[in-house]
Amino acid sequence: MPVTVKQIAELAGVSRGTVDRALNGRGNVRPEIEKKILAIAQEMGYTPNRAGKALAYQRKNLSFGMIANAEGNEFFDEVLRGARTAIDEYADFGISLQIAGGRRYDVDQQLSQLEQMRSAGVSGIAISPINLPQIEQKINELIEQGIRILTVNSDIENTRRLCYVGCNYYQSGVTAGGMLRLMRPQGVRAGIITGSVRMLGHNHRMKGFSDVLKSMPDSTVVDICESLDEAEIAYQVTRDMLTSHPEINTLYFAAAGAVGGMQAAVDLGLNQLTVISCDDTEEIRELVQKGLIQATVCQEPFRQGYRAMQILFDSIVNNISPAEEFCYMDNIIRIRENL
Amino acid sequence: MPVTVKQIAELAGVSRGTVDRALNGRGNVRPEIEKKILAIAQEMGYTPNRAGKALAYQRKNLSFGMIANAEGNEFFDEVLRGARTAIDEYADFGISLQIAGGRRYDVDQQLSQLEQMRSAGVSGIAISPINLPQIEQKINELIEQGIRILTVNSDIENTRRLCYVGCNYYQSGVTAGGMLRLMRPQGVRAGIITGSVRMLGHNHRMKGFSDVLKSMPDSTVVDICESLDEAEIAYQVTRDMLTSHPEINTLYFAAAGAVGGMQAAVDLGLNQLTVISCDDTEEIRELVQKGLIQATVCQEPFRQGYRAMQILFDSIVNNISPAEEFCYMDNIIRIRENL
């Protein structure tokens, strides 16, 4: 039988209002009474009833924000779907979700989106931040004003963000390397196609992949090139790489770009390559289905969005801080048979 | 702004009580009024507020039951953990969980557990059933009396159970076969160690695995043996199999038994085997870590328990039937690098 505010009030010989003030540190309670109330609550193992809270919270009309600058990106659509699913589960708290999309890598846009969220009065924000000092500063400014902020999918330093929710990029690379180890245990000549060497996550993936490679006999990374996440560029750089390094027998796509890149391999008539990629967009799935990609390492985008909202909720509504600073998703291996 | 019973009542010109009776089919409402109310609710897109419901449900003191006869089984512990986690999230509905454990394969025990749940007045039961007619009959009897029942991890036929929640065994076998395809694309001579040929799930796994093997050049299943999920038996039958078929280069453990089986392989000095197993108990993880098992195909036990409770809840509290008759978990591939 769970303890209620009412019971605590009776035991402490005060009213429910006073208990509420004490429990939630709203002030205006005589210190000795406050102590007594907290002690009783502690001893009886009081946990607020979620339903009661929800009903009362409705009138507050809280809202959360999500900033992910990746218009029409299939991956981020999943993240958003996860976020919406979580928010739907908080419907009885009257919490709504504001979403800001837009172009990638546009600093001014992201700054103004943050500002707009602030003036809209959101209580918390999940953001996939551009890794620049101006953004750091703006984030800290909002946090200063009491807004809870966490990062999703990519992280940023020097801020007091609640936590990071997303891929463990290094381990993603290690896992890709592990699949390679099982498929081609030696004599690997790998070409890596990354998104951008300026993207921390992509670099961590490459590091993880390379670290595994180093432990394998007679295996090396031959070359690295950048796709900038564009199919045409991916096509060209992959084609160039494969042409100038005919010894390459393995490709690792550490970011988007597999579609363009594999087209190059097909055009060059290379069908003995071992290929590993990231994520499972529709296009990637097709390539896995066709056998052009042997395995792809995925990062649970849905859960990223879901967990992000869950953590904001716990922080704002229940005043519970995230258990870990880094909330990593699982690195899921997909092959043709378990797509 | 969500619609409430109160609003519907005003619009229909009746009291909240009447709306409640109409909406929940409790009877005692004039048919014309009932129709009108339902129409309004439909049109306005009424969905009951979860928090309000929770508060009201508290006094009902509902309870769910879980029957899994596998005392101290690491796998089922995870299923139970998932179930408990879900129930904790329904704490504000005042729902509790009754768990029945005990010995495996004891029909009388399971029958009496079902009976005990009934007399304890549970509203729903998740059961990992023994696949026998007596159990079928008992399950149908309870369902007849209004108790919602679903199966977890193993299924049973000829019942009106809500749905099955658990492993897609066939696809689990296919996935294992897929990993083999990537690691040893041809010339496979496979030995399979199953749990029991009387276990449907194990058979489906073998079928899936064999189907993939058939599509691979020069590959066959050499022999199949039963471990009965006991380490010592697994040791002996694996040892016998490997001794009488020295051509075996691949092992597939379609159930528990990998620990005993791999001990046999080690004792025989066979260290070039490709080995695939199921699940990720502590012992399996060790074997993967050591490199004796290359990959293991897991079935999300936590989520099985969690989903089972979620489906019971939706059925009982929200009167929503499960979307699919088969609620399959994902088949997760684990290798050393993403354990």
Added chain:
DNA sequence: TTGTAAGCGTTATCAT
């Protein structure tokens, strides 16, 4: 500083 009372949405009981 503290208490009172109303309100959130749903359900159940008791009158009518």
Added chain:
DNA sequence: ATGATAACGCTTACAA
């Protein structure tokens, strides 16, 4: 058959 009312637990505006 229907309506009125209270109850669930929490928050808060207002009164004392």
